[in-house]
């Protein structure tokens with residue numbers, strides 16, 4: 351029996367993770383996400399997670415132009431489910447640690463101990479410039495220093511009755527946050543840089559990794575596992591995968607091809623520029639795109655046999671503790687995955 355963890359990345363933004371006019375278009379509604387969460391629990395997934403996103407990428411699909419707020423949605427989904435872990439995302443750059451600490455104490459209570467906090471720095475300037483909350487002066491390293499201080503503050507507020515702390519970024523003066531959570535919420539982090547992995551090893555229980563190859567992913571996974579172990583703690587590693595499943599490899603491949611055909615190049619440019627890539631470079635890249643770019647993450651297409659083997663290969667080669675799954679059409683695709691692939695992943699030794 352495998353102890354790997356599998357979860358689902360909820361489509362909290364319209365279009366989910368497909369940037370395409372011809373792919374299914376999940377709605378950024380509570381009703382859509384609620385059904386995904388309930389199905390995830392029913393098929394036996396371990397966690398549900400949502401991102402926090404404040405501005406979309408435009409294009410003909412208005413990709414992620416509509417998003418719900420992560421904490422609010424996950425709190426409701428805690429009530430709609432009873433077993434899956436509930437991982438919501440928090441931006442350290444815009445939420446004061448005392449506010450975040452109490453929000454997650456509340457989510458931990460609502461969920462009966464299933465809460466997880468995905469801590470993100472806030473790296474995408476346009477999301478915060480639109481609010482007047484982007485600090486141009488902060489470097490990548492500064493943002494991680496801020497996030498470390500933020501996380502220290504949250505951890506102290508979860509365990510100490512009164513916190514006084516004067517750091518470069520935060521001032522707490524006899525600050526109270528009671529009740530304390532009955533158990534500490536799980537901490538997740540999804541940085542991609544070496545500095546991000548340092549943060550993960552030091553503070554997180556779970557790290558989301560992305561890499562250019564499986565070998566590189568294995569190196570990252572080892573680095574997080576080893577660095578955490580040196581600090582006397584444990585941090586699990588996960589990655590993301592989009593699954594296009596059908597009865598045969600050919601049918602699944604045809605579906606993926608049909609999704610790729612409608613690639614929304616304008617939204618692709620919007621996504622890349624949101625990462626800080628200059629517009630002309632992003633445009634040149636989108637002009638040369640062949641279609642597979644409609645998938646925002648690595649993906650697998652195939653029959654249950656093929657998908658099962660592919661997932662095993664990723665998890666084993668990259669020495670991951672689990673995967674977060676994405677489906678083009680969650681309502682149609684997730685239950686067949688739960689019936690034909692998940693039981694075999696669970697049964698693997």
Ligand SMILES: Cc1cc2nc3c(=O)[nH]c(=O)nc-3n(C[C@H](O)[C@H](O)[C@H](O)COP(=O)(O)O)c2cc1C
Pocket residue numbers: 400401402403439469470471472473474540541542543544545546547558559560590
């Ligand atoms: C699974 C996953 C989820 C993420 N969720 C968010 C999010 O909700 N909001 C956000 O601003 N960034 C999110 N990010 C981006 C990361 O926080 C981070 O900025 C990015 O991976 C770059 O890594 P770095 O900060 O180490 O350079 C996510 C990344 C991954 C891989």
